[in-house]
Amino acid sequence: xxxxxxxxxxxxxxxxxxxxxxxxxxxxxxxxxxxxxxxxxxxxxxxxxxxxxxxxxxxxxxxxxxxxxxxxxxxxxxxxxxxxxxxxxxxxxxxxxxxxxxxxxxxxxxxxxxxxxxxxxxxxxxxxxxxxxxxxxxxxxxxxxxxxxxxxxxxxxxxxxxxxxxxxxxxxxxxxxxxxxxxxxxxxxxxxxxxxxxxxxxxxxxxxxxxxxxxxxxxxxxxxxxxxxxxxxxxxxxxxxxxxxxxxxxxxxxxxxxxxxxxxxxxxxxxxxxxxxxxxxxxxxxxxxxxxxxxxxxxxxxxxxxxxxxxxxxxxxxxxxxxxxxxxxxxxxxxxxxxxxxxxxxxxxxxxxxxxxxxxxxxxxxxxxxxxxxxxxxxxxxxxxxxxxxxxxxxxxxxxxxxxxxxxxxxxxxxxxxxxxxxxxxxxxxxxxxxxxxxxxxxxxxxxxxxxxxxxxxxxxxxxxxxxxxxxxxxxxxxxxxxxxxxxxxxxxxxxxxxxxxxxxxxxxxxxxxxxxxxxxxxxxxxxxxxxx
Ligand code: NAI
Ligand code: MG
Numbered sequence: 322x323x324x325x326x327x328x329x330x331x332x333x334x335x336x337x338x339x340x341x342x343x344x345x346x347x348x349x350x351x352x353x354x355x356x357x358x359x360x361x362x363x364x365x366x367x368x369x370x371x372x373x374x375x376x377x378x379x380x381x382x383x384x385x386x387x388x389x390x391x392x393x394x395x396x397x398x399x400x401x402x403x404x405x406x407x408x409x410x411x412x413x414x415x416x417x418x419x420x421x422x423x424x425x426x427x428x429x430x431x432x433x434x435x436x437x438x439x440x441x442x443x444x445x446x447x448x449x450x451x452x453x454x455x456x457x458x459x460x461x462x463x464x465x466x467x468x469x470x471x472x473x474x475x476x477x478x479x480x481x482x483x484x485x486x487x488x489x490x491x492x493x494x495x496x497x498x499x500x501x502x503x504x505x506x507x508x509x510x511x512x513x514x515x516x517x518x519x520x521x522x523x524x525x526x527x528x529x530x531x532x533x534x535x536x537x538x539x540x541x542x543x544x545x546x547x548x549x550x551x552x553x554x555x556x557x558x559x560x561x562x563x564x565x566x567x568x569x570x571x572x573x574x575x576x577x578x579x580x581x582x583x584x585x586x587x588x589x590x591x592x593x594x595x596x597x598x599x600x601x602x603x604x605x606x607x608x609x610x611x612x613x614x615x616x617x618x619x620x621x622x623x624x625x626x627x628x629x630x631x632x633x634x635x636x637x638x639x640x641x642x643x644x645x646x647x648x649x650x651x652x653x654x655x656x657x658x659x660x661x662x663x664x665x666x667x668x669x670x671x672x673x674x675x676x677x678x679x680x681x682x683x684x685x686x687x688x689x690x691x692x693x694x695x696x697x698x699x700x701x702x703x704x705x706x707x708x709x710x711x712x713x714x715x716x717x718x719x720x721x722x723x724x725x726x727x728x729x730x731x732x733x734x735x736x737x738x739x740x741x742x743x744x745x746x747x748x749x750x751x752x753x754x755x756x757x758x759x760x761x762x763x764x765x766x767x768x769x770x771x772x773x774x775x776x777x778x779x780x781x782x783x784x785x786x787x788x789x790x791x792x793x794x795x796x797x798x799x800x801x802x803x804x805x806x807x808x809x810x811x812x813x814x815x816x817x818x819x820x821x822x823x824x825x826x827x828x829x830x831x832x833x834x835x836x837x838x839x840x841x842x843x844x845x846x847x848x849x850x851x852x853x854x
Pocket of ligand 1: 518519520521522545546547548576577578579580581582583584586597598599600602603605606621622623654655702705752753754
């Protein structure tokens, strides 16, 4: 189902899960049943216990080699949630050795694909069983609305593993007719040890996009989580071991980018690297891979995605969808519809309504029912977003609403709308990664295609029109890995995702993601009797 539909229905009413949760215990009732509150009130503490804060290497939770830890912070307050073992190069070495041993000598790559699939299915079932704890940890660490985590992201997380479990026993090679009396088999083999570096905006979903296909293909993994959000991956990896995953197959190292992340990208014994994050860091890891052992790299990077609203659009629907396209997840989406192009004939009405919608957006403690927007992830991102708002204010764009922080603690920012934005302004060029909508005016379809494509990015695009010819012209003309027509942010395990241009290299999800984790081996042998050809 479209995430947009799930989210908007969730946020507009109290959900059954909320009341079920409320019934479970008095503690739970207390933390969840209080009514919507201002940002500066005391932050709600979820009932989940934090059990896993160490590195997960070779099936065991261990301290970092240096003994160091780092704090993971609550973005609602900036206060410490937990101290987590801080992995660096030495821990990456240990984790890569464990993954290498599990690949070369362990059961995983040689296990029947059916059995691999069953372990992955058991894991997905455990995720569903532990959905509330996972969602609570995700919201606590990241600041996203709890209902979004519980009702949209955790089910999608489980779905991704159900999907990839389905692939495990359907990955097979080919035989091909070669010119000459030869028998030719094409084998699809796992690539080996996969290094995976993920960001903080969707910690569990990014875990699934990476870990799912790698495991389905029989690889072993060292996963480096984002330093802002280490908690849920450790919990999920523990569940994977409960489901029967052999030791050393999935190792999780928490830590910082320039230390643990760089060590993984440049490791000589890592056979493949997958990265999601900024375009700048994407370039760094690609270089590290090239300078070390030329491991193949897939990159899922930034975006500045256009959302084009044509003159025939139902304006109210377009306003709601454009609002969702940008503000979902506090605007922290690689594919956010962050350039809203509106046809000149409906422009003025659209601006009024988009502004009114943004002003109605409820900002507050993400654990509260009905809150649509929590805090930005950390002080650095908070400052970055406010910096871009300042650049917008200093330009000829009109600040329609928002523009300031909300409250006096944590990293909350008002939903902000700029109109009269021009293509060359920084707010129309750079990835802001926050709740800032930039609205631009257009007249002509061919011209808006050129303008929409005039960016270094090419991750996604949205089109809103009732005219099939306009939809076809736009979706063929836009240079983007995904074009959503009359919808936005529709994700499914089966739909490939990735970017043109500097938005990345390769595709994740769907059948396309499997190739990232497979080697292709041609086995050629003579046929004694050419008549068998
Ligand atoms: P980042 O790209 O620096 O971090 C993403 C991951 O890369 C994290 O796990 C980080 O520890 C790791 N990393 C950082 N430096 C590294 C290095 N030298 N070697 C190896 N790994 C390294 O992104 P950051 O700093 O969190 O956010 C900066 C901007 O990136 C955001 O404002 C946003 O524009 C963009 N971004 C895009 C995301 C996407 O989904 N494509 C996700 C997160 C951020
Ligand atoms: Mg960074």
